[in-house]
Amino acid sequence: DAKTTQPPSMDCAEGRAANLPCNHSTISGNEYVYWYRQIHSQGPQYIIHGLKNNETNEMASLIITEDRKSSTLILPHATLRDTAVYYCIVNAYGGSQGNLIFGKGTKLSVKP
Amino acid sequence: NAGVMQNPRHLVRRRGQEARLRCSPMKGHSHVYWYRQLPEEGLKFMVYLQKENIIDESGMPKERFSAEFPKEGPSILRIQQVVRGDSAAYFCASSLAGTGVYEQYFGPGTRLTVT
Numbered sequence: 001d002a003k004t005t006q007p008p009s010m011d012c013a014e015g016r017a018a019n020l021p022c023n024h025s026t027i028s029g030n031e032y033v034y035w036y037r038q039i040h041s042q043g044p045q046y047i048i049h050g051l052k053n054n055e056t057n058e059m060a061s062l063i064i065t066e067d068r069k070s071s072t073l074i075l076p077h078a079t080l081r082d083t084a085v086y087y088c089i090v091n092a093y094g095g096s097q098g099n100l101i102f103g104k105g106t107k108l109s110v111k112p
Numbered sequence: 113n114a115g116v117m118q119n120p121r122h123l124v125r126r127r128g129q130e131a132r133l134r135c136s137p138m139k140g141h142s143h144v145y146w147y148r149q150l151p152e153e154g155l156k157f158m159v160y161l162q163k164e165n166i167i168d169e170s171g172m173p174k175e176r177f178s179a180e181f182p183k184e185g186p187s188i189l190r191i192q193q194v195v196r197g198d199s200a201a202y203f204c205a206s207s208l209a210g211t212g213v214y215e216q217y218f219g220p221g222t223r224l225t226v227t
Contacts, residue, residue: 034215042220099145102147102154
C-alpha cells in the first residue's frame with residue numbers, strides 16, 4: 001500500500017499556481033519524497049524529489065514541512081499541458097527494494 | 113540524449129501465445145524496473161534488475177512471467193501463454209544507480225492486447 005495520502009482531484013486555472021498537497025505521516029528518516037506525474041496514458045514523468053529541505057527545479061518547487069510529515073508540490077504557472085495525475089511517493093535510500101509504490105494520486109485539471 | 117526506449121509500442125497476441133517486451137535504459141543507467149498498469153488502475157511494480165541480476169521480483173506473478181537484463185542488449189519482460197487478463201500497459205524505467213536518491217526515468221510503455 002502507498003505510504004502517502006493525496007486528494008483525488010483538484011482544479012486549477014491556467015496561469016495560476018497549482019499547489020498539490022501530500023501527507024506522509026509515517027515517513028522514515030531515510031525516505032525521500034518523490035513526485036511524478038502521468039499525462040493521459042504516457043509513461044510517468046519524474047518531477048522533483050527531496051529529503052528535508054525545500055527543492056526547486058525548472059518544473060516545480062517542493063515544500064517539505066519541518067517534521068517531514070507532509071509536503072506540497074507547487075507548479076508556479078500551470079498550463080493546460082500540466083493536466084495529469086500527480087503521484088507523491090516516499091522511497092528509501094540505499095535499500096535493495098527498488099519499487100516505487102504508486103497510489104491513486106491527484107488528478108489535476110488545469111482549466112482555461 | 114535518448115530516453116528510455118521500449119518496443120514494440122503496441123503488441124497484439126492471441127491467448128496462449130508468448131509476448132516479449134523490450135526495454136533499453138537511458139545511456140549510463142544500469143538499473144531497470146518494470147511496472148504494469150491495468151486499465152483504469154494505478155501502476156504496480158513487477159521487477160527490479162541490474163545487469164545479469166534480479167534484485168527484487170516481489171511484484172512479479174509466480175507463473176508465466178520472467179524478466180532478464182543481460183550483460184549486452186535490452187532488458188526483456190517475457191509473458192508466456194498470455195491470457196486476456198495480461199492486457200495492460202507495461203512500463204519500463206531506469207535509474208543511474210540504486211533507487212532512493214536516484215530518480216527513475218520511464219519509457220513510453222508497451223500496450224499489450226490479448227485477443
